Amino acid sequence: MTTEHTSGTSDPARSLALLWRGGERAGRRGKHDLSVDRVVRAAIELADTEGVAALSMRKVAERLGVGTMSLYTYVPGKSELVDVMVDTVHGELGRHHEAPGGWRARLELIARDNWALCHRHPWLLQVLTSRPPLGPNISLDYEYQLRAIDGIGLSDLEMDSVTTLVTGYVHGAARGSVDAARDQRDSGLTDEQWWDTQAPFLRKVMEPGRFPVSSRVGAAAGEAYNAASDPDQAFEFGLARVLDGLQVFIDRKADAAPER
Amino acid sequence: MTTEHTSGTSDPARSLALLWRGGERAGRRGKHDLSVDRVVRAAIELADTEGVAALSMRKVAERLGVGTMSLYTYVPGKSELVDVMVDTVHGELGRHHEAPGGWRARLELIARDNWALCHRHPWLLQVLTSRPPLGPNISLDYEYQLRAIDGIGLSDLEMDSVTTLVTGYVHGAARGSVDAARDQRDSGLTDEQWWDTQAPFLRKVMEPGRFPVSSRVGAAAGEAYNAASDPDQAFEFGLARVLDGLQVFIDRKADAAPER
DNA sequence: GACTTTTCCGTACACTGTACCGTATGGTAT
DNA sequence: ATACCATACGGTACAGTGTACGGAAAAGTC
Numbered sequence: 269m270t271t272e273h274t275s276g277t278s279d280p281a282r283s284l285a286l287l288w289r290g291g292e293r294a295g296r297r298g299k300h301d302l303s304v305d306r307v308v309r310a311a312i313e314l315a316d317t318e319g320v321a322a323l324s325m326r327k328v329a330e331r332l333g334v335g336t337m338s339l340y341t342y343v344p345g346k347s348e349l350v351d352v353m354v355d356t357v358h359g360e361l362g363r364h365h366e367a368p369g370g371w372r373a374r375l376e377l378i379a380r381d382n383w384a385l386c387h388r389h390p391w392l393l394q395v396l397t398s399r400p401p402l403g404p405n406i407s408l409d410y411e412y413q414l415r416a417i418d419g420i421g422l423s424d425l426e427m428d429s430v431t432t433l434v435t436g437y438v439h440g441a442a443r444g445s446v447d448a449a450r451d452q453r454d455s456g457l458t459d460e461q462w463w464d465t466q467a468p469f470l471r472k473v474m475e476p477g478r479f480p481v482s483s484r485v486g487a488a489a490g491e492a493y494n495a496a497s498d499p500d501q502a503f504e505f506g507l508a509r510v511l512d513g514l515q516v517f518i519d520r521k522a523d524a525a526p527e528r
Numbered sequence: 529m530t531t532e533h534t535s536g537t538s539d540p541a542r543s544l545a546l547l548w549r550g551g552e553r554a555g556r557r558g559k560h561d562l563s564v565d566r567v568v569r570a571a572i573e574l575a576d577t578e579g580v581a582a583l584s585m586r587k588v589a590e591r592l593g594v595g596t597m598s599l600y601t602y603v604p605g606k607s608e609l610v611d612v613m614v615d616t617v618h619g620e621l622g623r624h625h626e627a628p629g630g631w632r633a634r635l636e637l638i639a640r641d642n643w644a645l646c647h648r649h650p651w652l653l654q655v656l657t658s659r660p661p662l663g664p665n666i667s668l669d670y671e672y673q674l675r676a677i678d679g680i681g682l683s684d685l686e687m688d689s690v691t692t693l694v695t696g697y698v699h700g701a702a703r704g705s706v707d708a709a710r711d712q713r714d715s716g717l718t719d720e721q722w723w724d725t726q727a728p729f730l731r732k733v734m735e736p737g738r739f740p741v742s743s744r745v746g747a748a749a750g751e752a753y754n755a756a757s758d759p760d761q762a763f764e765f766g767l768a769r770v771l772d773g774l775q776v777f778i779d780r781k782a783d784a785a786p787e788r
Numbered sequence: 789g790a791c792t793t794t795t796c797c798g799t800a801c802a803c804t805g806t807a808c809c810g811t812a813t814g815g816t817a818t
Numbered sequence: 819a820t821a822c823c824a825t826a827c828g829g830t831a832c833a834g835t836g837t838a839c840g841g842a843a844a845a846g847t848c
Contacts, residue, residue, distance in 0.1 A: 280725045288733045297794040299844050324835065335797040337837080346836065398708035399719075399756075402726060407739060414741040424748035432704075432757060433766040440700025444692075448658035459659075465540045466662060473548045479667060481674040488684035496659075497692060506693040513773030560814095560826070584804065595828035597806080602826095606805065 283348050287355055287403035304342045308352050320391035350395055355403030357389045363412045374416035379438050379507055386442035393443045421521050437510050445499030459495030543608050547615055547663035564602045568612050580651035610655055615663030617649045623672045632771055634676035639698050639767055646702035653703045681781050697770050705759030719755030
């Protein structure tokens with residue numbers, strides 16, 4: 269990680285052409301064992317199984333039986349490779365704009381799909397930033413998310429706010445869940461075991477009277493989840509609250525302007 | 529980043545003693561230019577100004593005018609240093625359990641405080657995982673967050689779910705905001721400028737009919753925010769929705785079990 | 789067969805965290 | 819005052835990172 273700054277080139281034309289696969293020219297000269305798709309697939313497999321920390325150009329090349337620098341023929345650098353990985357896995361998402369049940373059911377489906385995607389590719393959330401790679405799959409997903417709430421009385425700006433809230437919420441909850449799974453794997457300790465190693469020391473260092481409510485609540489949570497928390501339960505609880513909040517918002521708009 | 533696994537030692541007793549400053553023994557022999565606090569303060573300053581990517585043991589040592597390995601006298605490793613950093617900055621949070629205005633006003637205050645904290649220390653969110661360092665400040669914050677909603681008719685488990693939701697939401701929204709600021713700084717381009725570099729290419733590569741809703745909504749958002757999105761506006765919108773959702777939940781409970 | 793284009797890749801550089809071990813320092817016991 | 823030694827400090831080394839550079843080799847075209 270010497271240079272963090274997205275590679276020295278940062279050529280938006282090249283990046284977008286890569287994402288939309290615009291540069292596949294035919295009749296190439298030299299030999300061609302590799303392709304963008306093979307590189308990307310290998311990188312995704314590697315990240316899925318070994319984690320984003322193990323995702324290095326050397327390891328990807330090794331997995332393909334190829335020299336490290338050969339990758340740079342197909343991909344300008346690591347950050348662009350990651351961009352393509354992100355867009356690629358977004359192709360796995362369902363497209364629910366026509367699903368029955370109204371906006372609430374559709375948003376819920378979208379949320380659950382994204383939740384599942386984040387768990388299938390735990391590196392996704394470690395790699396997302398505020399400017400998404402505008403590849404074909406991400407663009408389509410955005411379109412479908414908006415269609416799920418189109419025509420229900422929201423302004424364009426409000427529609428954007430709603431999708432931002434839902435994806436934002438899912439990402440946050442999924443981050444908690446995925447981090448918990450990773451912590452458990454890396455440490456070799458379940459949450460319960462981890463707590464058991466901390467507890468005796470905490471008891472020694474915390475004055476008993478200072479944390480009455482958290483002791484009570486922590487004990488209840490520990491008993492219910494066999495852990496400090498249960499990510500799936502947290503996701504369900506929060507999703508219901510967010511959708512309830514949106515319902516309030518949408519109903520209020522409908523009351524204010526009945527029958528258009 | 530050769531080894532990601534939280535240093536070879538991973539001794540919970542040592543870590544907790546460090547967090548609660550239990551190991552400050554008096555009458556030390558050799559010279560002592562350094563202290564845990566000085567190391568932590570230097571590291572926090574460094575991370576605040578240069579970003580978490582620049583946070584290396586060598587740089588911290590340099591800032592203190594000291595050899596790199598000297599830090600290891602006071603701190604078992606980088607991951608433990610980061611733990612102390614995280615707990616330390618949580619000491620800046622206000623404690624609003626007694627604030628007036630009912631649970632909603634208190635939760636809102638807590639949310640805004642955490643939002644501000646995340647912006648004061650943008651590295652925080654890049655460093656948090658599911659098992660928080662259980663230092664004095666984080667423990668106190670958890671206690672005060674729970675007290676803000678104690679005695680309003682929720683079960684212990686529900687109280688835990690509520691605080692998890694609120695902190696989770698704030699972290700998610702803040703991550704978006706902080707990432708946007710960092711992207712802007714690192715790339716030297718405002719969101720608007722960045723969009724202007726992408727737009728001409730996107731127009732070339734996207735078939736016009738395939739993205740009708742996102743074109744419309746994207747245009748509206750671009751006009752309103754001079755960017756693809758406005759993190760502050762997104763935070764406000766989402767916070768109101770989450771609190772509305774909680775209100776529905778809490779009111780429903782009160783209706784079901786009126787009086788007590 | 790000659791030429792040209794493209795692919796493939798070995799080497800090198802500036803970074804990282806930290807294990808290992810030697811040296812310097814200053815408090816304590818004599 | 820002297821000797822002792824626990825402790826603090828830090829130099830070197832190792833395995834790893836992304837990628838710039840430039841050379842070698844392969845294949846399409848004439």
